[in-house]
Amino acid sequence: EPEVTQTPSHQVTQMGQEVILRCVPISNHLYFYWYRQILGQKVEFLVSFYNNEISEKSEIFDDQFSVERPDGSNFTLKIRSTKLEDSAMYFCASKVWGTLSYNEQFFGPGTRLTVL
């Protein structure tokens, strides 16, 4: 069964460093998402991406964040200068098509980011 994959599973970085989190969405999906979950808290939407551009972003997704689909399969989230409060589990998700939004999103296993 097709699934969303994410690498790495755990990333440890120093404050101020840049990190890139990688995701491979399900191959025939067209909408891509990043969410994050701070330990013990709920899952929060960061950004949605369609047709090679951001379609919506949250207040969390400030200038330190960027997303890219560099080729036909990968979808990346970059944090330019990490802060302690960026420590969280980051989930990538994808879904088939967007019209009427009547379809489910499939999530990857997550990347746990620890900023020291």
Place this chain on the structure above:
Amino acid sequence: SQQGEEDPQALSIQEGENATMNCSYKTSINNLQWYRQNSGRGLVHLILIRSNEREKHSGRLRVTLDTSKKSSSLLITASRAADTASYFCATDQSSGNTGKLIFGQGTTLQVKP
């Protein structure tokens, strides 16, 4: 505004019993989805119910949706120890069809063998 607030926050039952979790939301939605998360792991999609549907079944899962009350419930019948996890409802209320999901705080379910 907060979407997808679940109750109870925690639920502990014996194996074989039914577990019911509730979710409330505040704005109109396109659909509502339920996810399961085992401790420290990813989100597993359980079921999606559209705004024009009232009830949906999938195996031991039954989901209801009452758009007039802006609420949904997830019923797990004949629970098993393996059902122990956190359960989240997530609403898709994006007017621009971007499909972003707004998650609730979740219900932590413990099923004792």
